[in-house]
Amino acid sequence: MSETLTGPRNLEVALGERSYPIHIGPGLLGEPGVLAPWLAGRQVMIVTNEVVAPLYLERCRASLPAGVEVRELVLPDGEATKTLASVSRIWDALLEAGFNRRCTLIALGGGVIGDMVGYAAACYQRGVAFIQVPTTLLSQVDSSVGGKTGVNHPLGKNMIGAFWQPRAVLIDTDTLATLPPRELSAGLAEVIKYGLIRDADFLAWLEAEMPALRALEASALTRAIERSCALKAEIVAEDETEQGVRALLNLGHTFGHAIEAHQGYGVWLHGEAVGAGMLMAAELSARLGWLSEAEVARTRAIIGAAGLPLAAPADMSVEDFLVRMRLDKKNVDSRLRLILLRTLGDACLFDETPAELLEALIEAFPRG
Numbered sequence: 001m002s003e004t005l006t007g008p009r010n011l012e013v014a015l016g017e018r019s020y021p022i023h024i025g026p027g028l029l030g031e032p033g034v035l036a037p038w039l040a041g042r043q044v045m046i047v048t049n050e051v052v053a054p055l056y057l058e059r060c061r062a063s064l065p066a067g068v069e070v071r072e073l074v075l076p077d078g079e080a081t082k083t084l085a086s087v088s089r090i091w092d093a094l095l096e097a098g099f100n101r102r103c104t105l106i107a108l109g110g111g112v113i114g115d116m117v118g119y120a121a122a123c124y125q126r127g128v129a130f131i132q133v134p135t136t137l138l139s140q141v142d143s144s145v146g147g148k149t150g151v152n153h154p155l156g157k158n159m160i161g162a163f164w165q166p167r168a169v170l171i172d173t174d175t176l177a178t179l180p181p182r183e184l185s186a187g188l189a190e191v192i193k194y195g196l197i198r199d200a201d202f203l204a205w206l207e208a209e210m211p212a213l214r215a216l217e218a219s220a221l222t223r224a225i226e227r228s229c230a231l232k233a234e235i236v237a238e239d240e241t242e243q244g245v246r247a248l249l250n251l252g253h254t255f256g257h258a259i260e261a262h263q264g265y266g267v268w269l270h271g272e273a274v275g276a277g278m279l280m281a282a283e284l285s286a287r288l289g290w291l292s293e294a295e296v297a298r299t300r301a302i303i304g305a306a307g308l309p310l311a312a313p314a315d316m317s318v319e320d321f322l323v324r325m326r327l328d329k330k331n332v333d334s335r336l337r338l339i340l341l342r343t344l345g346d347a348c349l350f351d352e353t354p355a356e357l358l359e360a361l362i363e364a365f366p367r368g
C-alpha cells in the first residue's frame with residue numbers, strides 16, 4: 001500500500017445489466033460533458049443542499065452536455081431533513097417540471113442528499129435514473145455505492161427505503177478541500193470499518209497514514225477512497241440486497257443507529273455514532289473471548305486517532321440502547337443480530353449474544 005497516487009481511478013460495481021462505474025480523481029467535476037454517458041434522456045434535475053450549492057452547483061452544471069433541460073433543487077441541510085417530506089419536495093419539483101421516465105436525477109452532496117435522491121429516483125414514476133456525485137468523505141467511501149436509499153423515521157434510522165442502484169458514481173476528490181474536520185472524521189469511521197471487517201492490511205495502513213488522511217494529503221486520501229470503494233463494490237456485487245455478507249457493512253451500526261435516533265438526528269453525526277458503535281462491538285467481541293485486549297486497544301486507538309468519540313452519550317441508559325436496538329433491520333424473529341469481530345479484519349454476524357453479556361457491555365461502556 002506504499003505506492004503514491006492522485007490520478008483518476010476507475011472501478012466497477014458488477015451487477016450484470018445494472019453494473020455501473022465509480023470514477024475517482026481530482027477535478028472530475030466541472031469537466032465539460034463528464035456526466036453525459038449516464039443520462040437517460042434530455043431532462044436532468046440536480047438536487048443538492050444550501051451548503052453544497054454555493055460550493056459545487058456551478059461545477060456540476062458545467063459537467064452536463066449542451067442541449068439538456070436542467071432544473072435545480074436546493075434543499076435545506078442536515079440529517080434532520082432526511083425525511084419523507086424532503087423527498088416529497090423532489091417529487092413535487094419533478095412533476096412541476098413535467099419530467100418523465102427518461103429523466104435523470106443527480107445527487108450532489110453528502111450521504112443525506114444521496115440517500116434521499118436515490119429514494120426519490122426509485123419511486124418516481126416507478127423508477128428513474130440517478131447519478132451519485134458525493135462531496136463528503138463518508139459519501140465517497142460508502143453511501144454513494146451500493147444502492148441503499150431512503151429516509152429516517154423518528155423511531156429508527158433509514159427505516160423507509162429501497163434498494164435502487166445509481167447509473168454512475170463520480171467522486172471528485174477536490175471537493176474534500178472544503179469539508180469541515182468533524183465531517184472528515186465522520187467519514188474516516190466508515191473507512192476504518194472496511195479494515196476492521198475485511199482487510200487487516202488496509203487497517204494497518206490506515207493506522208500509519210491517519211495523520212496524512214486528517215491533513216487531507218491527496219495521495220493517502222485517494223488510496224483510502226479507492227480501497228474503500230473496491231471493498232464495498234465487491235461486497236455489494238456478492239450480496240446486493242443484504243441476504244448475507246452485506247450485513248457486515250453494518251459493523252457498529254446497531255449501536256450507532258441507536259445513538260443517532262436517541263439523541264435526535266444530527267446531534268451525533270452518523271460517522272461519530274458508528275465510530276463509538278464499532279468500539280462497543282469490539283469490546284463485546286472481547287467479552288465473548290474472540291478479540292484480545294491488545295486488539296481492542298488497537299481498535300480504540302485508531303478510532304481515537306481519527307478524531308471520533310470513544311464514549312457513548314452521557315444520558316443514554318442501557319434500556320435506551322436496547323429499545324432502539326430491538327428495532328434494528330437485521331433482527332429476525334426478535335433475535336438481535338450483531339456484527340462482531342472474530343479478529344481484526346474478520347467480521348461475522350452473530351445472533352447468540354447472551355442478553356446479560358450485552359447489557360453488561362453497554363452498562364460498562366464509558367459515557368462522555
Ligand SMILES: NC(=O)c1ccc[n+]([C@@H]2O[C@H](COP(=O)([O-])OP(=O)(O)OC[C@H]3O[C@@H](n4cnc5c(N)ncnc54)[C@H](O)[C@@H]3O)[C@@H](O)[C@H]2O)c1
Nearest residue numbers: 051110111112113135136138139142143148175178179270
Ligand atoms: N446509503 C448508504 O449505503 C449509506 C452509507 C453510509 C451512510 N449513509 C447515510 O449518509 C448520511 C451521512 O452522510 P454524510 O456524512 O455525507 O452527511 P451529510 O450529507 O449530512 O453531509 C455532512 C455535512 O457536510 C456538508 N457538505 C457536503 N459536502 C461538502 C463539502 N464538499 N464541503 C463542505 N461541506 C460539505 C453537508 O451539507 C453537511 O452539512 C447518513 O444519513 C447516513 O445514514 C448511507
Ligand SMILES: O=C(O)C(=O)C[C@@H](O)[C@H](O)[C@H](O)COP(=O)(O)O
Nearest residue numbers: 142146148157158246249250253329
Ligand atoms: O451499504 C450497506 O449495506 C451499509 O450498511 C453501509 C452503512 O454504512 C450505511 O450506514 C447504511 O445506510 C446502513 O444501512 P441500514 O440498512 O443499516 O440502515
Ligand SMILES: [Zn+2]
Nearest residue numbers: 190253270274
Ligand atoms: Zn454507515
